[in-house]
Amino acid sequence: MDxxxxxxxxxxxxxxxxxxxxQSVDKLQRLLADEVFKHTKDxxxxxxxxxxxxxxxxxxxxxxxxGLNNQISIEQRLEEYGNTLISHNVExxxxxxxxxxxxxxxxxxxNITANMILKTLTGESFDLTGMKKTNLSLLSNNIxxxxxxxxxxxxxxxxxxxxxxxxxxxRLHIYExxxxxxxxxxxxxxxxxxxxxxxxxxxxxxxxxxxxARVASSLQKIRNGAGDxxxxxxxxxxxxxxxxxVELMEEIINxxxxxxxxxxxxxxxxxxxxxNWIKRDADGDLSFSEELFQKExxxxxxxxxxxxxxxxxxxSQFIDELLFKPTEExxxxxxxxxxxxAEGKKKNEFTKxxxxxxxxxxxxxxxxxxxQMIEGWFNVISPSTKTLTNLQRELEQLKNKNWIDIYx
DNA sequence: CATGGGGTAATTTACATCGG
DNA sequence: CCGATGTAAATTACCCCATG
Numbered sequence: 001m002d003x004x005x006x007x008x009x010x011x012x013x014x015x016x017x018x019x020x021x022x023q024s025v026d027k028l029q030r031l032l033a034d035e036v037f038k039h040t041k042d043x044x045x046x047x048x049x050x051x052x053x054x055x056x057x058x059x060x061x062x063x064x065x066x067g068l069n070n071q072i073s074i075e076q077r078l079e080e081y082g083n084t085l086i087s088h089n090v091e092x093x094x095x096x097x098x099x100x101x102x103x104x105x106x107x108x109x110x111n112i113t114a115n116m117i118l119k120t121l122t123g124e125s126f127d128l129t130g131m132k133k134t135n136l137s138l139l140s141n142n143i144x145x146x147x148x149x150x151x152x153x154x155x156x157x158x159x160x161x162x163x164x165x166x167x168x169x170x171r172l173h174i175y176e177x178x179x180x181x182x183x184x185x186x187x188x189x190x191x192x193x194x195x196x197x198x199x200x201x202x203x204x205x206x207x208x209x210x211x212x213a214r215v216a217s218s219l220q221k222i223r224n225g226a227g228d229x230x231x232x233x234x235x236x237x238x239x240x241x242x243x244x245x246v247e248l249m250e251e252i253i254n255x256x257x258x259x260x261x262x263x264x265x266x267x268x269x270x271x272x273x274x275x276n277w278i279k280r281d282a283d284g285d286l287s288f289s290e291e292l293f294q295k296e297x298x299x300x301x302x303x304x305x306x307x308x309x310x311x312x313x314x315x316s317q318f319i320d321e322l323l324f325k326p327t328e329e330x331x332x333x334x335x336x337x338x339x340x341x342a343e344g345k346k347k348n349e350f351t352k353x354x355x356x357x358x359x360x361x362x363x364x365x366x367x368x369x370x371x372q373m374i375e376g377w378f379n380v381i382s383p384s385t386k387t388l389t390n391l392q393r394e395l396e397q398l399k400n401k402n403w404i405d406i407y408x
Numbered sequence: 409c410a411t412g413g414g415g416t417a418a419t420t421t422a423c424a425t426c427g428g
Numbered sequence: 429c430c431g432a433t434g435t436a437a438a439t440t441a442c443c444c445c446a447t448g
Contacts, residue, residue: 044442044443046442046443047442048441048442049441049442049443050442051442052440052442053441075439075440089439089440110431111431111432113430113431115430115431135431137431137432189441189442
C-alpha cells in the first residue's frame with residue numbers, strides 16, 4: 001500500500017457529510033440485543049449476526065444501484081485457480097452475460113416459480129436445450145428472491161429478475177450467466193468483544209475470506225525482498241508476466257486479451273468498522289497509516305485486490321434512518337426487518353437472497369436517490385491510491401468486455 | 409493479549425410429505 | 429403432476445472463554 005498520501009482518519013471513520021450525529025454501531029448493537037434479540041439465548045451474538053446481514057444488504061443494493069443486478073450471483077461455488085479440487089462458496093460474484101431476453105409474464109396472484117417462468121419461455125423461441133430447471137421461486141409470499149436461478153447448464157446459469165411492470169404484465173429479465181465470474185465480493189462484520197480494549201479475536205474467521213481472495217484469481221500476489229507487492233499471471237502458453245501488483249491489475253482490466261482475462265477474478269472485500277482496527281500512535285492519536293493497522297486489517301488489505309471499509313457512520317445511518325426511525329414512506333422496511341427477527345418467526349425476508357418485494361423497491365429508490373451519500377459510507381483501504389469510483393469504473397469495464405469471444 | 413477451542417443462531421439446500 | 433410446506437443437513441457468521 002502507498003503511504004505517501006495517508007488519508008486523515010476522519011475521512012475513514014467519520015465522513016464529513018451529514019452533520020447529524022449517529023450512534024456508534026457498538027451502541028446500536030447493544031440496542032438491537034436489548035430490543036430485538038432479547039428472546040435469544042445470546043442477544044449480542046444474534047444482534048451481531050443481524051448486523052452482518054445488513055452489511056451484505058447494503059453492499060448488494062449498492063451493486064444493484066450501480067446497474068450490476070443481472071451480473072450478480074449469490075453464494076455460488078468457485079473453484080480455486082488451477083486447483084479444481086478445492087472450491088469455495090462466495091457471497092457475491094459478478095458474471096458475464098451470454099444472452100438475455102425480456103419476457104412478458106402475465107400478472108398473477110400466485111407465487112412465481114422457476115417452472116412457470118420456463119413454461120412461459122418455451123412459447124417464446126428461447127432455446128432451453130441442455131438446461132436443467134431448478135425449483136426456486138422468483139416471488140413467493142411477497143418475498144423476492146434476488147439472483148434467482150431458474151435453470152442450469154454445465155457452464156452457465158439461467159437467472160431471472162423483475163425489470164418493470166405494466167398493467168397486465170411483469171417484464172422479466174431472463175439472462176444467462178457464464179459460471180466463471182470476473183469479480184467476487186465478500187462482506188465481513190466483526191464487533192467489539194465486551195470488555196476488550198484490543199482488536200477482535202473473531203477476525204480469525206475473516207482470514208478464511210482472505211484465503212479465498214488469494215486463491216481465486218489467475219492474478220496472484222507475490223512479495224519481493226524489498227517488501228513490494230508484485231503481481232504474477234500465467235498465460236496459456238506457460239509464459240508469465242511479473243510486475244508491480246496494482247500496475248498489472250490495471251493492465252489486465254484495460255486489456256482485451258482473453259489470455260489475461262479468462263481466469264482473472266477481481267476480488268473485493270467489504271469490512272464493517274471496528275473501533276480497534278487501527279492502533280493509536282505514540283501520541284495516543286488515531287491516524288491513518290498502514291503501519292498503524294492492526295495485523296488483521298493488514299491481512300485483509302493484502303489479500304483482496306480491493307478492500308473497502310463500511311464506516312460506522314454509514315451502517316448507523318442505514319439502521320437509524322431506515323430501520324429504527326423510518327419516515328412514513330419507509331416504515332415497511334422497519335416492519336419487515338423486525339418481523340424477520342421476531343420470536344418464532346420462520347422466514348427472514350430481509351436478507352441478500354430473500355427480500356420483501358416492497359422493501360426491495362424502497363431500498364432501490366433510497367439507494368438511487370442517495371447514491372452519492374451512500375458511496376460516502378465506504379472508504380477504500382486498498383489500493384490506497386484509488387477511490388470507490390475507480391472500483392465502479394473497473395467493474396463496469398469488466399462487465400463490458402466481449403466475454404463471448406473470450407470464452408469461445 | 410494472542411491463540412485456539414467452542415457454542416448458538418441464521419441461512420440455504422436437499423429431500424420428503426401433503427394436498428389439489 | 430405440480431406447487432406448497434416441513435424438516436434435516438450443511439455451511440457460515442457471529443461472539444465468548446480458557447490457556448499460557
